[in-house]
Amino acid sequence: MSVLFETSLGDLVIDLEVETCPKTCENFLKLCKVYYYNLNAFFNVSKDFLAQAGDPSATGTGGESIWSYVASQNKGNEQRYYTPEISPRLKHVHKGTVSMAVAPSLPGQEKGGCGSQFFITLADNIEYLDGKHAVFGHVVEGLETLDKLNEVFTDQDGRPFKDVRIRHIVILDDPFPDPPGLLKPPSSPTRPPDNSTRIAEDEDPLSQLPEEEEERIRREKAAAASALTLEMVGDLPFANVRPPENVLFVCKLNPVTRDEDLELIFSRFGTIMSCQVIRDKKTGDSLQYAFIEFDKREEAEQAYFKMQNVLVDDRRIWVDFSQSVAKSNNVWSNNPKRGMGGGGRGQSGGFGGRDDLVKTSRYRDSEDTRDSGGGYGMVFDVPSDRDAGSRRKRSKSPQPKRERDRDWNRRKRSRERRRSRSPDRDRDRRRRDY
Template structure:
């Protein structure tokens, strides 16, 4: 006698103890037969203790027995079948979650820990898990709120009666549905189902790919803003500016203004130059008043010959002008740090090379000061000795003169 519970964490097979708890086993089997447990939540998950379910309302205060389904509210509960020989000694013990003495209805629990002596003699044990202890372990690891309800809904999806030794009571057939009842979520239930997945599979592949690319571009923009490569994650290239490259080095900004002015008023024209030599880098940015003027210049001027060079025109994709406007407003990022010039390097303007400063530990600084004082004492001693030696030589020279 067994029942298969298909949960959102895996399948669980429960073997029933029909000889020791016939009332509880019959109640459980017939409720499974009429799909009473389908879509029931595991509304109370106490880690390493119990996993409680069997309440269609999901609150822990609902549920009724088989007699309550057949005969009404007055027959909601049935009596306990507590055996002293059966204990909560191992993981996977299945018992009725009664509200008190002889108050068993539909709720039951599965133990997620061993040696739960505090439950012995209080609840009717009617089965044990023989297959699917890994699913029990996964439910046990669910993240829950303070009341023990998982943050993601874990449900019994379906129940399958594998073996039923009890005859159906009169009137039970009227309660057996033709198919599995559909999931009806409460309006106030804002938690995701445990098997929830993004609805990308329901969307067309092109739309899903477009959404993924947009999300990736937004995340990259945030990274570029963090490292200082973009002024703002939401910044976009100006649509009224075009990029012109492959210029002749002799082509000036005035020349480009005259050439491109036939498409509209020029708002900006910048030929990018080398910051050291001031020579043209052969590309420029030309701005117009409107996007339409920039598009017209793009279509008309690409591959046109200017100063013996065929130029290439493209749309503007740079943040150059945004950075320039921020710099004028005082909001430009600080320049990147530069490594100090090496000793003897004359490329930094011909000035003296900075000496490398070494940091010393306190012990090394103390030893250096002691050596300095010792050296200074020796120098003074030698200086006094020379002065004393010079005086003796002077007296000898004077004595020699008098003798002569």
């Protein structure tokens, strides 16, 4: 009677001592049948000694017999362990001997026993284990796999740094009937039963990426860190915010170009939701760039390809997709009652409901936008009226216009007199020299 173990290091074929250890072999085969060992890790590997597995928690304290497993599935009560079958004839003489680990007695139990944990010897003549653990099988194929298992790197507790797992088990022959109440799962588990933080069994820790790929990954990580920093200081609504794909940025405009002019020119590509030429907040002069928001992304793409370098009001404009999130930030930071447009991150609007981030926003307030739906705010700081008033108090009072004109005329006449006297002064100096 044999089973095939497919591990991450290779295959192992184990012959079982069915006649000598019937209960142990039945327990082992039925645990294999219910996928109990699938994706279990070899959690204890000692070089030239043994490799231990069979504990779903990979801690050395878990595992149970098949009868305890069936009872737990049917909400019954059964002993966790069964009495080990230790035969004097079966000893740990050859490499590849398979034995059930005998657990010590637990509180409330008279003695310990065997559950699900087993180990495979990695060397010959380990007499220390004879009479202490129950031998029930031998590895007949896959000794090279045991050699690989013997050479893995482990920590001080014997746990391999890179997981070695039992991927799948195939039962080649099973002579025992199923215990009453045994339910076979419909499929093998897809995730390991333990929460391992080791190197994954299918991961190569020494693999190197091309230099370009490593640089790209480094840049992506740096960009993610910068975005998180901007989110923390309140300059972005959240770190994963992306610029809208239906908004165009138009620059190199003529100062005389108005919102209505751009809207009329770009409206042939689709429905325009908003069109705004950005202006200085104090003077109202055009800053010669604008944002145009289309209803659909396809319309914005068509306008981008068709309007690049087009002549508008004697200026060749430059069109690109907007990389600014100022419009989104206006909606979230300057009008917290609107929240996130329905079903957002925060419950009370703003940056997840945080008013402190709302106060630190550097964008233009919503009442200064051209429409009530929010616009594209200025990204530079504008002093408040309070600061401007304090500066006016510190500055001197302006001079009346009449006094400024009088001082200017006085200075002008003084310059003319000095200019008219200079030739006479030079003529008198020359006479004295002669």
